[in-house]
Amino acid sequence: MLIDYKNATIYQDEQCILKDINFRADEGEFIYLIGKVGSGKSSLLKTFYCELDLDEAENAVVLDREIMKIKRKHIPELRREMGIIFQDFKLLHDRTVYNNLHFVLKATGWQKKDEINTRIDEVLEAVGMTGAKESLPHELSGGEQQRIAIARALLNKPKVIIADEPTGNLDPETAENIVALLKGITRTGTTVIMSTHNIPMLDKFPGIVYRCENSTLTEINNKNI
Incomplete structure (x- = not known):
């Protein structure tokens, strides 16, 4: 188990963001x-890498x-x-x-x-951007910049990739390509946890x-969305 939260709670400025959080992530999962907006997705992700503290938990293990x-x-x-x-x-x-990488x-x-x-070279090949090594970010499209951001995330062969609205600024076709890329990464055993508003994906x-x-986190079936 890479991440295991049991009955965890997040507060910000004395306001309860999420309570009684039960969340699990295992190797190679796509989550x-x-x-x-404001429902707690980013707050939860930030607790995984300790940008935001949990206030209480029966169990809270990350890697x-x-x-x-x-x-x-x-x-x-x-x-x-x-x-x-x-x-x-x-x-x-x-x-x-x-130089970014x-x-x-x-x-x-x-x-x-x-x-x-x-x-x-390995990570640029993995995201299909081998020709961009000497480019500056502003010379690339939004989708290409996001591919470079994914390459950067892969550099240290992570066990988990946390993606906070990675397609939010992209057109539908580019967004689909980015999600396909992230999904493909899970085949190597890396877990991907992605917040999104892009429900068709x-x-x-x-x-x-x-x-x-409503301050809760619930695992659901796709058909209930």
């Missing part, structure tokens, strides 16, 4: 979080760490075992694609130039579905 007890100095190590993808890409716009690898402890270059790319609604 959707759906719900209205073998009890995150209610984790020390701040150990959070970077936890995050290195994850890939995090955002709606707005968060690429460094003054650097080429290569190089920056992450150096920051996470990679030292050998040959190994760095090989890994960059749930039929095209089936997975486990959780709904955030």
